[in-house]
Every structure is written in structure tokens, then in C-alpha cells.
Amino acid sequence: MSAKYRTAGFKGYAVKFSPFADTLLAAASSANFGLVGNGRLSVMTAARSGPSGLVPRQQYDTQDAIFDLSWNEAHENQLATASGDGSLKLWDISLNNFPVAKWHEHGREVMSVEWNYVSKATFLSSSWDGSVKLWSPAAPRSLRTFEGHAGCVYTSAWSPQQPDQFATCGEDKTVKLWSINEPHAKPLTSFGGHADQVLSLDWNKYTPTMFVTSSVDRTIKVWDIRNPRGQVSMFGPFEFSVRRVKFSPFSPHHIATAGYDMSASVWDVRTGAVVFVHDEHTEFVFGVDWSLFHPGQLATCSWDEQVHVFNVPGTLA
């Protein structure tokens, strides 16, 4: 039975578990489906199962929509959010009101933010303005800017093994691999192969050369970074695109997806078989995240204003 929480009036965009506390999670949501209006950051504890199983702990409302969030890997009370007005904000959940830091350099909506979970000292943001920026919570300005995508960069994701490498995907249908040490801020490689915009990307936590992408072309593709010519395998095309993919922190073979078919699923990437379907949402599911503490536990958030936490039955080995 799922534990639930309602972000009333706000449509869920992203949900992430805290890397420090096993029952702590946060959700980013926006009014009017993110079209106009405010945003809300909700922090909650997974206390028990059932419709009020997620207990709210903090709630912050923002002028503009929030599209993504990422917990600070080095500070247990902090998390960063990505805003519709192009800014990034750092929040401390022990404080009740305003963010502790704000950075505004992107020219357009920030679509993703991710903390480096290997080096833990920096985080990335990617934006509709086509750029990706590297930040430190202690620095007032971005450390580096990476330009190479034509159009919106939907996701930037750190490599689980190389602390200096990350991959991005975007509106220009490409996936690019970067190193923060590359002197000219140019991508190391560019992977073509999707027929349409690429929305989401995640790395295999066990096989550091593998990553998975999902695209508007309604497919999911598995890639090997050593082979830029094309994907290793492909699932789909489905009826609707997948908005977010996430590799399991406990299994090299399983991904969770959230999509426009209004459901979230778990897949085995070796076979393309769907292992589990979470069908309880009634609008597009935009966010999905795996628990780092409880194998097989997932959180989802959706435009139906619901955040769900549930366990995938069976082992995922």
C-alpha cells in the first residue's frame, strides 16, 4: 500500500530521497502544470503507509515554478532547487522561510539540478538556455559553464565512478559526455541516435560505462560510452514517452521510469521486460527516485498533485 501526500494546488515535477535519512524525501511542484505561477518545495517523512503516510515536515513556496531538486551530499539539511526563472536556490530544511543561497545566471528555466555524489562538493544545473553550469555551494558564481547543446538541456547527470565526468541530454536529440576538467568546456563525445528530443538520462551505478536515456521518440535506449555510434539496445517505441529514467542503486539491471502514460514502471534492461507497474497516478508522472536505504523502494510524483512512496515486490537482483 503506497504512502501518499498531496501537494494541493501544485503539480509534481521531481521527487528525491535524502541521502542521509532513510525516511526523508522532498518534492518539487508547480502551479498550473508549470505553465505559470508559483512553485512549492515540500519536505516530508515517510512515516507509514496509506493516504496520509507521508508526513509533511517543511513547505516553501516560491515566486516561480520549481522543476527539479537535489539533496546536498555533504550537508544533511540542505537541498538545491531548479527554478522556472532561471535561478538556483539552496534551502536548509531546519529553517522555515527563505532559501539560504540563490544563484541567478541562467537566462531561462532551469530544468535539472544534480549534486555530485562522488566528490560531494559541487552540483550541476542544466537549462533551457542551452547551457550547463557547475556550482559550489560556497561560491557566489558558477565555477564553469558548458555550452555545446543547441536548445534546452533537459538533464545533466554525474558519472557514478569518475568524479569529473557527466553526461547531458537535450532538445537537440543528442547526448553529450563532458569532463569538468576539459580546458575548453567542450564535450568529450556526442552520441546521436534518438529521433527526437532526449528528456532524461541516468547512469548504471554498477557498470560505469552504461547509461540509459528516454526520449520524445517514445523509446528508451541503453548506451555504452565507448560506442558513440549508437545505442546498445532499445525498448519501444511505446505509446507515450518516458519523462524520467533512474537506474537502481541496488541493482545493475533495473531502471525505474516515470512517463506520460500516467504510470511508473520498473524494467530489467537486459531483456526490456517490465517487472512492475505503479498505476495509481491519474496524471502524467514526472518524478521518480529510488531509496538509497531500502532496496526496491520508490517515490513518484505526478501532475495529479500526489507523491507516492511504495515498495516494489520481489527482489531486484
Add this chain to the structure above:
Amino acid sequence: MAMAFNEARMYSMMPGPGVAMMPRMMAAQQQPQQQVGGSVEQPLLGSTQASSQLDLAAANDGLAETAAQILASVRNTANPKFKSSDFVSFMHQLADRQATISGDQVVANQKGKQPEPQAAAVANGPTWASEFEKRAEELVNRVPAANVSEQTPQDGKIFSEEFARGLERNWAEEFEQTLSGPLSESAVSGHPQEMDVKLDQPSSQYVHGEANTDWLEQFKDNIQPMLNEQDREWLDTQKEWEKLNSVETAYRAVDPELNIYRFQQDNYYAQLSPEALKDTVLGMQRTPEAASLGDTILALESAVAQSPQDAKMWLQLGLKQQENEQEQAAIAALRKAISLDADALDAHLALAVSYTNEGYQMDAYDELHEWIARHDRYKALVPESAPESMATNETRKTYVQDLYINAARMSPGQDWDPDVQVALGVLFNISSEYDKAVDCFKAALSKRPNDYILWNRLGATEAHVGNNKDATAAYFRALELHPSFIRARYNLSLASTNMGQHREAAENCLIALSLQQRELQSMGERGVSANPEAARVAPAGGMSTTIWNALQLSMYMLGEPKLAEACEKQDLDAFRSVFDF
């Protein structure tokens, strides 16, 4: 109203096929930070005002049309959730113009007010279509996307640009072209001016949501002919590729290019008589260090061109192309060898190595299985149930591994078979058990200390585990035995890169490339004589793209952007002033 609308975000999703995400517009004027609770209620009034009713009409058109497009794309789904979806209702409201965006919020359009602006637009001023034509023109001269947020709110350009973006290509430009084309069937057709006449009668059709969506439906159907030649080709190949790339073809070499061996042009060995050529080839095989790799390959190409049924010759060619760091050519040649002689064990093993290098792991397993199944000594180990065990990716791996371990056990003590050790080494490479692979190769090397191929494989395996120093030592050994061993030199440059020695890495790449290039040049010097039987295609035996790519990376790491560009053009001379090779 228009300025408020332009401040709003145009945001569209892609729930179904083909409706792409559209960028949200940021507020052109930032409002002062207010208490968040209050701002939701108060509409944000910017200082800019709508300049014309036309902009308003067009802006509202765009929002409604995008909403209608989304609705069209989800219309045919069997998914029951869409019927009761709030988002879909919201899209209906926008499409029917019962709601619109004003400032920072969504507002309902008051009844009675709505038809007027549209009717005015239709009857009096320029029509929707001519308005669009104007936008199309703007688009042709459009400003890059980066400037979007700097444009003033009155500029309708922002809007149509997003609309064009929404359809993933220069929609408006193509729309212009097709106005007289495939859309002539639909209501929107022909010269924009003619539209005035047509609209006078069914004007009401263009006011309400229903007809709009019909038009959009039709338009979506007409998108196909709108695609230009290139797009169509791309779609076709994409469909082909998708057919091939299902789960069954994961980790498999399905590229049809791999079946074609591309011969080099201007092969001077073609001048030799068949007997002389045979002698040359034999001589090269006896003393491989005497001739350069490039020459050997040329001679072998001539030989297979003259006797295309000679499986042994194809095998030699494949092996040499592996040494030459030309994997595709190697695969093509080895496949040819196997098609002529299915029992060529060396070919199967070599092909397994090529497949492993390229990531085609399942094919690699197949080849290793072939090796055992055709080996006189070991074929008895293959059980009747082999086909079942080879059926899925998971079972195949364990099954083949077990087979080889049994083969190794067959000859215990001093009598063990280095071939099996080599094959096991390749197997462990596939499954990324690199430590075990290293043991296997080292063992095989103890019986074959002068096998430079094995030294290179050992090096490559060490490199995979990150033992770059050991890898380098192994590569040096290989190069001592075979100085023109391009692959080993390329691998050496990779190891240098991994150790942060970018200059050494670049130098090794350059040595390898210059070796490959010199062959091309010396060919030219010796005279040209076309072999009529050889395929006249661009040489695969030229300089290796993988080596150029590695060199380019080194240039980035050394901070030499101009030289990195030279890599794109494969211009070796650009490097001579900076590097010694």
C-alpha cells in the same frame, strides 16, 4: 492583455507522438519580489501594453492551437486515465478559449467577449494566414534562440518561434512552401490573399475549438509531405534501424556495412603476376617484421582480389587489419573467411576479439562457441542441449564459460592448451572479469613469448583494470617484436592518456598515423595501376578514425584547439611543427 500573455510561459508537453516540448517564456520584465502568498492572487501588470488587437488574437490563437494539438495527439489513446484527466480538461479549456493566461495566472475568458476579436480579425484586418506569413518571414530572418528573452513583449516573433520549435523544424518556412502544396485539400490553402474570400463563408468555423482541432488533425496528417527529402530518408533509415534494434539485437553486430570489405585504391601489388604475388605473400608471412604492416595488407588485398575464394588469405587479411587498428575491415575480412571455410578456428577466435572490441558481446560469445564446437579436440564437450543454452543472453554467457573451463580441465599439467587459455582470456574480457583474463593471457604467453598479438591483448586487459603501467610494459614488448604494430601503439597512447601523459599520448597517435599515411604516400610513389577487379571505394586502409579521435582528445587536454580542429580534417602536416614524429 497581449503583454500579459507574452509574459506567460508557453509550455507544451509531448504526451503522444510528435508534439514536442515548447519552451516556457520567462517574464520579460521581472516583477519585484513580493510575498509569495499574495502574488498568486494579483495578476502581474507589466509596463508594456499590447500594441494591437492582432497580436492578442495571434497570441491567443497560438496558445489555443498548441493546446488543440496536444489534444489531437492523445485523442486516440486507449488509456482510460486520459478521459478523466485534469490536464486534458485544462487543454480543452485553452483550446476552446474558455481560459487563457494573464500575467501570472490562468483566467477564464468572459462569455460574449470572445467571438468579437476573432470576427474582427477575420473580417477586417489581415487574416490569420497572412499573419502567419508575416511570422514566417520573421522566422526566416530570425534571431538565434539565445536572444529570445531579450526581445520586447510586443514582438510576436517570440511566439511563432516557439511554435516553430514546437514542431521540431522550421515549420513556418516549410509552411510557406506547402501553402500551395499538399494542404490545398484542407481549408487552409493557396495564396494567403485568397483565404480572405474563403473565410467569409465558413468564418464561424475558425472561431470555435472544434474546427480548429479538425484543421490541426488534417495538418498533422499532412506533415508527412512537408518533410523534405532528407527528413524522409532519415525517417526511413530510422524505421529500419528501429526494426533491427530490438532486444534480440542488443550487443550484436547488425550493421550491414560490416559485410562489405572496402579495398584500397592504387594497389601497386596488383601489377604482380599471380605467382610473384604468392611468393611475396609467403615471404611476408615467414618474416613478418621484414615488411611494413601497410605493405603486407596491400599485398594481401591483391591476393584476395585475385583469388576471392581463398579463405586462408581472407583470414590473414583480417588478422592484419586488426593489427592495423581497422576493426570494421577486419570484421568484413574475417566474416568472408568464415563464409568460405566454416571450420577456420583462427578466424572464429579473431572475430570474437573484434566483436568484443566493438561491444558486440553476444556475437563474440557465438564465435567462441563456434571455436569449441569445431575444434577436433573439444567438440565432444558440446552437449545436445547447446541451442537452448545459447538461446538467451544470460544463459549463453554461463554456458560458454563452463564449456571453456571444461576444455581447460581436459589437459591438466604441463600439457595445457594455450589456445584455450587465449580464448578464456577473451571470454573474461567480455564479462569484464579482467583479473582472470590477465592470468589467462600471462599463462598463454609463457608458452608463446614472442606472440606480439598476445602481448597487446595482455596490455589491453591490464589497461581495463587501470594497471596502466603494466599495460604500457606489455605494449612496449609487443612493439619490440613488431614495430609497425599500429594497434599496440594506439593502445599505448590510450594508456598514456589515462595516466595524464597527454603529450606522450599525442606522440604515439602521431607515430601510428604517420605509419599509416606513409604507406599511402609510398604507394603513390611506386606507381599506380588500378586492379579492375578490386572495388573502387574509399580505402578503409587509410588512417584510422579511432586514432584521430584519440589524438583530438589529447589536443583538447593539451589546450590546442586549432590542432583539435586539424584532427577533424585529418591533417597530419599541421602537427609537424609542434611534434616530432
